[in-house]
Amino acid sequence: MECFKNIWGSVDGQDVELYELVNDRGMRVRVMTYGATLIGVYVPDKEGKVQNVTLHLDTLEDYAAGHPFFGSVPGRYANRIRAGRFKLDGVEYHLAVNNGPNHLHGGIRGFDKYVWSAKTWYDSDSAAVEMSMRSPDGDEGYPGTLDVKVIYELTNKNELFMRYFAQTDKATVVNLTNHAYWNLHGCENPENELRPVENIMDHELQLCADNYLPTDADALVTGEILPVVGTIMDFTSPRKIGSMLEGITDGSAPEGAGYDHCYVVRKKDAEEEGFPGLSCAARVYEEKSGRVMTVYTTYPGVQLYTANYVSGLKGSHYIWNRWSGFCLETQNFPDSPNQVEFPCTVLRPGEVYQHTSVFCFGVNKSF
Numbered sequence: 001m002e003c004f005k006n007i008w009g010s011v012d013g014q015d016v017e018l019y020e021l022v023n024d025r026g027m028r029v030r031v032m033t034y035g036a037t038l039i040g041v042y043v044p045d046k047e048g049k050v051q052n053v054t055l056h057l058d059t060l061e062d063y064a065a066g067h068p069f070f071g072s073v074p075g076r077y078a079n080r081i082r083a084g085r086f087k088l089d090g091v092e093y094h095l096a097v098n099n100g101p102n103h104l105h106g107g108i109r110g111f112d113k114y115v116w117s118a119k120t121w122y123d124s125d126s127a128a129v130e131m132s133m134r135s136p137d138g139d140e141g142y143p144g145t146l147d148v149k150v151i152y153e154l155t156n157k158n159e160l161f162m163r164y165f166a167q168t169d170k171a172t173v174v175n176l177t178n179h180a181y182w183n184l185h186g187c188e189n190p191e192n193e194l195r196p197v198e199n200i201m202d203h204e205l206q207l208c209a210d211n212y213l214p215t216d217a218d219a220l221v222t223g224e225i226l227p228v229v230g231t232i233m234d235f236t237s238p239r240k241i242g243s244m245l246e247g248i249t250d251g252s253a254p255e256g257a258g259y260d261h262c263y264v265v266r267k268k269d270a271e272e273e274g275f276p277g278l279s280c281a282a283r284v285y286e287e288k289s290g291r292v293m294t295v296y297t298t299y300p301g302v303q304l305y306t307a308n309y310v311s312g313l314k315g316s317h318y319i320w321n322r323w324s325g326f327c328l329e330t331q332n333f334p335d336s337p338n339q340v341e342f343p344c345t346v347l348r349p350g351e352v353y354q355h356t357s358v359f360c361f362g363v364n365k366s367f
Contacts, residue, residue, distance in 0.1 A: 010060075027041075041361075051186035051187070057070060068313075076140065079262070088171055114135075134148070142173070171347070182325055183326075195318075200241055203240065205326075206237065265301060280296055300343050
């Protein structure tokens, strides 16, 4: 195992460091301190060809100019909070409203726009980079000074661990995730031609979830928890993402049509699979490359998002459009601070927020 570090540039006078974790099987992970952002996950296909399977931009300047949370850690609260308001211990807090009438991914300057601090370690079995930052009391309207730590760890088993920690000096709400967009075809054009990357409609997806959270016209949860059986939300058996979108991908579909929904992860300890204390949330298979991705998590939910609002983002040899990638954002439920029936997301002084998700990669395994 190896770990490399470079200075990639600067944002607002702060150096942004770029780290690369490398294992003995040819897998590489690249992450930068701006937004604790994952910018590269290079995994082999069934022929041994290694390619980046996460959507990314070419330069730090591209990221600083704004992007749809490609691989970043949104926060202090990932996903949406209705009207940017919630009550905690009898006090109503008002957050930045930045997504229609609602608050999304921490507001106008969320954690994705911070330059984090970093340190690394590695041994014969794994290599890791630990990112940390402090969110001050009142940041984007949230109460309490929050100390946050995110650890990316790559193992020799082609597992990418993402561990989240937080502590506060005042009661607050927290929901951390990584917003990576995946495409198991590979996210680069080997011919070095500027053209759209193949979309993810042929990816076979299985979600370990019997229920989901329906949404309103603003993509915010209604507070209901409904079964997926018999609906277009049902991925309990492996299905191609495109086949499930047939009803909303014709010419009458709105520009943003697609999935942007939180699923309730079926609570089943994955100890027999080598991940005690975690549950399997999802499995994805792409036939051409043979790549397989399996996701385990301690979180109660996973947000499936199919890049519905990505359009015309260009790199040197690629163009990202709608459905160029899919997100599996392991997280707490959206709008939990306003939904008493949802799992609690309140963090109090003396407590430690702690969650783990693992993205495991392999080849030549269908369902």
